[in-house]
Amino acid sequence: MDPALKLCALLVILLLVNDAFASDFGHCERVVKSWAYTSLDNEIREDKHTLGDLLFFLHVPRTGGRTYFHCFLKKLYPNSLECPRSYDKLRFDPSKPKCRLLVTHDDYSVTSKLPKARTSVVTILRDPVDRVFSTYEFSIEVAARFLVHPNLTSATQMTLRLRSKTKAVSTLDIWPWKYLVPWMRQDLFERRDARRRNGQHTIEKNDYYDMEDFAMPLHEYINHPAARDIVHNGATFQVAGLTNNSYMAEAHEVRHCVQKYKILGKYVLQVAKKRLNNMLYVGLTEEHRESATMFANVVGAQVISQLNAPNTSLELVDKTEQSSVSDSDPDSSEHQNSTSETVASEVTSSDSGEATKLKMSAKELMGAYEGCISNLRKAQSSRRIASLKRISPVNFTKEARLRVSEEVLQEIRSLNDLDLELYEYARAIFDKQHKATMRAFTEQRWDNISSTASEITFWKFLPLAITFAFLILVLLLIVNVRRRTLKIK
Template sequence: MDPIIKLTLLLLFFRIACASTVEKNFEHCETVVKNWASSALHQGINKDKHTLQDLLFFLHVPRTGGRSYYHCFLKKLYPSSQECPRSYDKLRFDPRKEKCRLLATHDDYSMMEKLPKERTSVVTIVRNPVDRVFSSYEFSVEVAARFLVHPDLASATKMSKRLRAKKAGVSTLDIWPWKYLVPWMRADLFARRHARRQKGSSEDKIDSPYDMKDILMPLQEFIDDPIVHDIVHNGATFQIAGLTNNSYLDESHEIRHCVREYKSLGQHVLRVAKMRLDAMLYVGLTAEHKESATMFANVVGSQVISQLRDANFSTGTLADNQSGNSSSLHLDSELESNVDQNNSTLDEKALQDEDEAKRKNMTVTELIEVYEGCISSLLKTQSRRRFASLKRISPANFSKEARRHVSDAVLQEIRTLNYLDVDLFKYAQEIFAMRHVQLMGNLDMKDGSESKLDRARAFELWRIPLLVMLFILLLVLFLLANARRRVSKVKV
């Protein structure tokens, strides 16, 4: 047989075999993803999504502003005795703690497997996926840059392990997804610094901090890396669906692999994420900061305050639970600098009692005022810390203005890679807009009812004085009439 014909037949057979394998792989992936989605869609979800249940699960999607909600809303609302043990890593969660009513974590929705679904309300915040990818990149660089005070990577790694072993609080390196992204970025920064020192100084002028390859990993390289594909891209959808690489579900890795391999299968994951988003007590938007905070205070805050007023917390219960939950007071070592160290000598029991009294008597308006003051202080602290970190990789300096100069091609690639998150974000916007209108309508009705009630109360208060004045007026008129009669009789 002609060698050319043999080669052609061999290639044809190989192509058929490959096509058959691809088809079988797709069928397998389709079965796996559809079976999971069908099961997830039929799982029981609390139908009364408007009422706060016994446990509040704050599903914190990274880089959405959730840290400010935790420290400036939730920590102001819930006493530490009701806060669940630290849960920024699934291995830390202890569902056995009694009277645990607040769970704030980067863990994904699969955490619900350990929670009483019918007695749990879920809240979350969603962000534009392009902004979230930018923020994930910038934060990874910022935290990794802090280690550049060390002479080399080995020294930095050794020191970080030593500090984490000594600290009672939680380090960023213990928190998903930063426990994967920061060490990776840290190694990259040290490698580039070493290469610069070997090469000597460079006079190349680079305008964009997102493309300084001699100093740090360019944004383009970041978004194309397999680690980012697995953790960051479509991260909100996978987290709300319960399928991150930190998931409790054994099949999560295979499902993510199948969705990355066959994009069409992502619609099944998206459908589950949308269903869960719609069933949540509250869905906020990072960009709509003021409106989101107002909604959170009125929807979640008001119900927490009401629960605190109805509950009877004894001093003994507070003391017993406080000792068992002391570790949860320091959620993130990066925020420990926000605590005034001079207050450590104050009477903690007196402070707890004072805070408890403030919570029970707090109004929604006061809660919003407390939040605004707290977030202002928090942002200033974060800004100072960010400035100090980025000085170590000068002249790189991330800013909103610098983001505007990133090429349209890179922005479009981010949108394409995050196609599920783009769709989910649009759905979250629709949910937010609808609920915001409902909230404003309810507040207007409440204000109207209160004004009518105030007018009724005012009338009640003025009714007696008005009756007295009317009686006096009638008496005066009666006396005047009698006096005129007497005068008329005398003239006659």
């Protein structure tokens, strides 16, 4: 074939490809822009600092939200005020308007089912790199619990039997674990079967995140299509309402367009940032102490005041209609993992509604929180140790994370570019709110000190004032008597 004809054919192909790309990109840009502008128009909140009738805790997975639920919210709200089956989208009924607390991994789109004008949203964000590590570790930890079974078929059958017989909510019913855990479970069984076939023995390695004989290496995990669709930029998509668990029909197309053309991510960030701005509270996992203190003062104090108001018009939901969220929290000790056993709650079940009964202050709430998280962390540590024993020598620790290569860390950052920017924005919001909270707290403290000092001063000098007034009165009487005496003379 003539070289000139070859060149012409190649140019024609390039033009067609370019036209197809431009057409697809143009379509995606229109879809994303349309969604973003509509979403931004709906993001109007008159008073974001005042607690509404319904508190929606948008629980971004692996941010520490479990401790807030068990050690704050379970102490503030009685079970009868929790929205039924919050973590279970398949059976979650948002039509019941009487509940006052919704804690769920559902994304922001669930607000379309809620009384938006009367709903306050709170959330916690975490450093995106650490969140990817934690998601990877937890996926393996939960999946490893199934290795008590002789093979994958046995584990799957047991899971199906348990899920059909029990009303409790399984990890496999909850986003995102209903996608991540079965995937990781199958992978763990395949690697165990391969070790048995090859007769391999335990090999000590320095990098626990790259032990391919026992678990999927981290670098392989982060590049898997499931991780790219669910894990990476997960916080941004959750706040924007664009996860694969969204209630919006257009969510999947918008998300896929953004994943395909990174430049379109700026529109999703605009929406996510606006929503963070309108939230009652935004916490940071890394600023644990400060975040918890601010939650107690900003959210806890208002909940206590609201639920203990003498003129409150609460209509409590019948407890027979409720299923506590604690039955469905995938990070909690109560959560059932569809294995042969269900671990009962030993941490907070008896503490529900404690604050509303005792009318505790925000300071007392913080004290109760600190005692609660100690027990919760011990239970979590025990479960993790027991699970990871089944894939020994794998052992995930903070120290082990430091041995992961910079190349893998940089790849995680690149895959989570939207989350990194949103996290920095959340940090700015947190710093601003923290300063405002501390300023208000300081002003209130000075007012209390001034008031106390005034009272002390008043009662301290009252006797002196009375004595002084009495002496003046006696003196006036003496002077008056002397005047009368002089007049008589």
